[in-house]
Amino acid sequence: MIGVIDYRAGNAPSVYNALKKIGGEVLMVNTAQDLEKIRGVILPGVGSAGATMDSLTEMGILSPLEEKVRGGSMPFLGICIGMQILFEHSAEGDIPCLGWLKGKVTRFDKRRVRVPQMGWNEVRFCREHPLVENMGQSGHFYYVNSYHVNPADENDILAVTDYDGDFCCMVQRDNIMAAQFHIEKSGPLGLKLLANYLRLVEGGQPSC
């Protein structure tokens, strides 16, 4: 069973629908107790980093989630804002975030590119990992973001995309994984990546 953290500003329904499409068993996570019923957890996100942090705090889910993911080994998948809040600080609202990964979140420069970045852009995978298995060297995924992460440790970077230069669009460190693009809204390639995550949670290796 995969849990999708459901908070007011999030787009949990879209992620839920995508998981259902690929045959996943899904639970909408609303309380800390729900975390006991799942084997993998997805934190979707739209909106702002501050609103997301506030929602998660109000739900009383932050410390039990940290316990499961960092204390235990529950595979975590963050999407969009769900990726950004993993880092130490976000320039959006100048707020501290979870700090599970080292680095900062900064804004694209609107004097140089349109902000938000909205649309399909090429994701180039930097290394091998079960999450991106059988995806080839690159593929196009759907983005909506004004901010992006800057990991302090380059080893955390799993993929990059060019928007006013390369930025980190996927990270992975141990059981913590995340993508800046909307996996759930990236057509067949997005569903394929999500299926890789499902298999990874189930403990098997992704197959061809």
Added chain:
Amino acid sequence: MLTKRLLACFDMRDGMVTKAHQFQDNFDIGAAAEIACKIYEDQIDEIIFYDITASAKKKPIDLDTVRTVAERVFVPFTVGGGIRNLDDMYQVLKAGAEKISVDSMAVRNPAIIEEGAKAFGSQCIVLSMQVKRVEKTERIRSGYEIAIDGARTYTGMDALEWAKRGEDLGAGELCVNSIDCDGTHNGYDLAITGLIADAVSIPVIASGGAGNPSHIADAFTQTGASAAIISSMLYSPKLPRNYPVAEIKELLSEKGIPVRPYLK
């Protein structure tokens, strides 16, 4: 490189996709959810539904259709028409849409753009603008006026000024729909699309008038538009021929326009 987007736009009436010519003479095309699925499988980049029953007859938005489409379509999905307040926005997003398009209501109550952006993020809020070519005056310097209520009411507002204000209020995208070109199949209004795209930093969507892939190419090469809306050329039986998404993308690629590659 960020690619240019192709958006399929459908007017929906009682769960059916319907097609109008310059906002009049509607005829039904087919069940909305089925058409959305078909065009998703054809690899369109995004889908927009305007619920014209909800907007014209002040009825609630058809959330059942929104839900059905969201369960079956895995590209961004925008819903417009009949959105009156923050709760309507929330209902549409909870039903599985990614974005909300506001139009007449935002002209009457611009604060809704700001409130929506604050509550759900700018990326959710598409400001759709009906623009009409008029004589340049002191009040309407761009020579384009904003109309509302299905192009039946003229507001005296300058389209370019409204676009900039929309960005300032927090809209994440601007859809520039030309009343003059809509349904003509003679191409987009490149002048106002370009003017607005140059004046704002957020993405601009060209809308109204596409009849063949060259029109789309023109919008991308002659203006700063990030996306283009197509509808008739995809499915309308009133055109000499329809174009599958694959063929449109191939033609755009040949002209050097970056598009999301069609997966074979």
